[in-house]
Amino acid sequence: MAYTEFAGVLCLALVALLSLLAISFYFMKPSLRGHTYGSTHINGYFRSLLAANAVQAFGTVMNFKWAAERGVTSGLFCSAQGGIKQTGNIATALWFFVLAVHLFNLLFLRQKSTETGFWCTIVGGWSLVIFVVVIGPTAVETTAKGPYFGISGAWCWITSNYPQEQIFLEYFFEYLSAVFCCVIYTTIFLRMRGNLVAPDKRWRLRFLPSEEAWKLARRDRIDTSMVQTVRQMMWFPIVYILLIVPMTIVRRSEYGGAEVPFWVTILTDCIFNLTGLVNVVLLVETRRRMPLIVTQLPQYTRPRQTMRQTLMKACSIEPFTIERSETAEKFYIEGLARSAANSRQGSRRSSLEVTVPAQVHVDRTP
Secondary structure (H helix, E strand, O other): OOHHHHHHHHHHHHHHHHHHHHHHHHHHOHHHHOOOOOOOOHHHHHHHHHHHHHHHHHHHHOHHHHHHHOOOOOOHHHHHHHHHHHHHHHHHHHHHHHHHHHHHHHHOOOOOOOHHHHHHHHHHHHHHHHHHHHHHHHHHOEOOOEOOEEEEOOEEEEOOOOHHHHHHHHHHHHHHHHHHHHHHHHHHHHHHHOOEEOOOOOOEEOOOOHHHOOOOOOOOHHHHHHHHHHHHHOHHHHHHHHHHHHHHHHHHHHHOOOOOOHHHHHHHHHHHOOHHHHHHHHHHHHHHHOOOOOOOOOOOOOOOOOOOHHHHHHHOOOOOOOOOOHHHHHHHHHHHHHHHHHHHHHHHHHHHHHHHHHHOOOOOOO
């Protein structure tokens, strides 16, 4: 292994180790993972996503062996690294997509998730990942082409003898997940903001100025916090796309026969292996933006009585509702009382300013 390759492989392993340490810190720190989001299962899907990121990072951390030996050798360790890397990459793409679908179900379709559905999704998702990884060496691998998992450049992965499998059994899942997640999160946000409406059961997209977005008669800070939370969640697919695009360009260039410098390959792989670290940062930031007085996402159990009926009938827009909102109701009533008291004090002060000069009269006649 040349010095440039050694430095690149070592740098890549260090970046992956950074992501792995960030994920480990998240799982070991109760204050970071303590938010359960009430009766939703967002926390469970987030943990599956971070577990996938951990597997992905661990597969790259295994590059320390190749850096120490100044070369890559075939064998059980090499095959294991190839399988682990594919497992982490596919699982990351899958749980990004599952999380987006779950939020779409909660915030767009407004359907409550069930415990049975959650566990079926968890078991089914990981089973699908294992199936895709196992099918390669058990059903696709042939004697003529050689091992399915083996040396692939400066580390181990699906060998170059299986180019179609590299695309359709890994890259395809990653690209499809990134595109679908972006579409789903954008649709959710437009629906919440009021741009995507269905006044006659037919979805329409309308322009809505920012000052009129979700302009309800009694919009409280809980609703605002929920909009900000989902807006923050939209960064997950956006960041995932930004992290995967550089590697995609390099891989496409390599498949097209172009000579890609090794340092470019290392740079794009380093960017991609930051996924775990970035997800932890985004997750902590999302949790910080959640309203402290709410322990769950909106359930849409009942419409708020004080919303503008004209807005609801014309645009089919409904605000967030939670199971009990006495806090917001009390806050609103107290606000009205304070406003009324301030108005009365202002009126009394204005009256005194007008009447007092009229009562003062100094007789200066001799």
